[in-house]
Amino acid sequence: MSNEILEAELNCAQCQQETLHQLRYAGRLLVSTTCSVCKAQVKHESNELRIHYAKDLQHRIATKPWRLWKRFWRAPKAVFWSFPRKALGQPFKIWREYRNIGK
Numbered sequence: 311m312s313n314e315i316l317e318a319e320l321n322c323a324q325c326q327q328e329t330l331h332q333l334r335y336a337g338r339l340l341v342s343t344t345c346s347v348c349k350a351q352v353k354h355e356s357n358e359l360r361i362h363y364a365k366d367l368q369h370r371i372a373t374k375p376w377r378l379w380k381r382f383w384r385a386p387k388a389v390f391w392s393f394p395r396k397a398l399g400q401p402f403k404i405w406r407e408y409r410n411i412g413k
Contacts, residue, residue: 317346324350336410337370339363359411367404 320331322345330346339362342353382389 320345322348322350323352324348334410337363337407338366339411341411356411360408363408363411 314335316333316335318331318333319328320343321327322329322331325345325348327347329348332344332346334341334344336359339359340354341359342351344351378389
């Protein structure tokens with residue numbers, strides 16, 4: 311889940327009712343939530359997010375060989391053909407996630 315914006319029904323602290331919220335993620339970290347009714351936004355501090363993102367990225371890098379191995383054994387042809395494209399796209403994906411933290 312990288313640089314995604316999802317929607318969910320949450321209880322808004324500002325409106326005091328259950329409303330639709332936009333949830334913005336950077337990688338697997340929740341960056342902010344925005345109420346669709348009153349536009350109240352809850353954000354995490356950028357410095358705190360960067361620290362958590364660095365820890366999460368270390369974990370993702372450390373577990374990538376195992377996850378790739380499992381994927382390979384489930385569908386070897388699909389991994390064989392998609393690996394070069396995905397490998398080349400990883401630096402851009404990580405850069406977009408990191409940029410999304412500061413927004």
